[in-house]
Amino acid sequence: MTESAEERGWLLISVSTAGAASTLRVQVWRKLRSLGALYLQQSVCLLPDREQPLRQVRRLLDRVRQQGGTGRLLHVALTDQAEERQVVGEFNAARDAEYAEVVERLPALRQELARERERGKATYAEAEESEADLERFRSWMAKIAARDYFAAPAGAAARAAVEEAAADLAAFEQDALAAEAPAGLPVAVLGTTALGAGELGTTAYGTGEPGSGELGTGERA
Numbered sequence: 001m002t003e004s005a006e007e008r009g010w011l012l013i014s015v016s017t018a019g020a021a022s023t024l025r026v027q028v029w030r031k032l033r034s035l036g037a038l039y040l041q042q043s044v045c046l047l048p049d050r051e052q053p054l055r056q057v058r059r060l061l062d063r064v065r066q067q068g069g070t071g072r073l074l075h076v077a078l079t080d081q082a083e084e085r086q087v088v089g090e091f092n093a094a095r096d097a098e099y100a101e102v103v104e105r106l107p108a109l110r111q112e113l114a115r116e117r118e119r120g121k122a123t124y125a126e127a128e129e130s131e132a133d134l135e136r137f138r139s140w141m142a143k144i145a146a147r148d149y150f151a152a153p154a155g156a157a158a159r160a161a162v163e164e165a166a167a168d169l170a171a172f173e174q175d176a177l178a179a180e181a182p183a184g185l186p187v188a189v190l191g192t193t194a195l196g197a198g199e200l201g202t203t204a205y206g207t208g209e210p211g212s213g214e215l216g217t218g219e220r221a
Helices: 023-037 051-066 081-118 124-146 156-181 188-190
Strands: 008-017 038-041 044-048 070-076
Touching: 008 023, 008 051, 023 051, 038 081, 044 051, 051 070, 081 124, 081 156, 124 156
Parallel strands: none
Antiparallel strands: 008 044, 008 070, 038 044
16 A cells, blocks of 8 residues: 555664674674665665564564674654655665666576477476476566555556466467377366376466565575
8 A cells, every 4th residue: 555755754773793792793784685675874874664674673673682783663754745755765766776687687598488488399398397487587576566655656567577477388388288188188188187286287376466575596685
């Protein structure tokens, strides 16, 4: 649900890991990065005052204090509407950049499917491998969406791109089924029975919500 400017509150977070184990700084950065925090300066960042980030930040600060660091969480309001619009714009710009990376990397999956179909190499094994790749894109999208607090404009195009890739994979799957189906057995039967329970039926990837996470080694913690 979209907040009005009057309803919007903010979490101002300050963390110091001086004197704590060196790994704590990395853990803190990774966690705040995963929440989509906007850094105002070193060790000071901003998040929307919402239930999920608030709970996560409180847990993080408890861990920081237990491991010898210090932290503070303040509930603040931005009374200058122009300044708040700029802050929201910076949040959206960060998410747009992440969505753009998804869109940039998806064509490689679609091109690989197209090449294999053109070569007559559509196989069940290749379909399974491509399905795993598509699920990684969905996971990446789910992570981005979780920190997309203000409905960044590029989200719609990224979701559409994932669904286009899913459609390509569905077509590839049908080619693989047609090539590998036992003689005399209709492809439609295979598509709705043998592959319907957690394998490669179109229900496995065709209608799920795109979701926000990073791709394997492409993860940005």
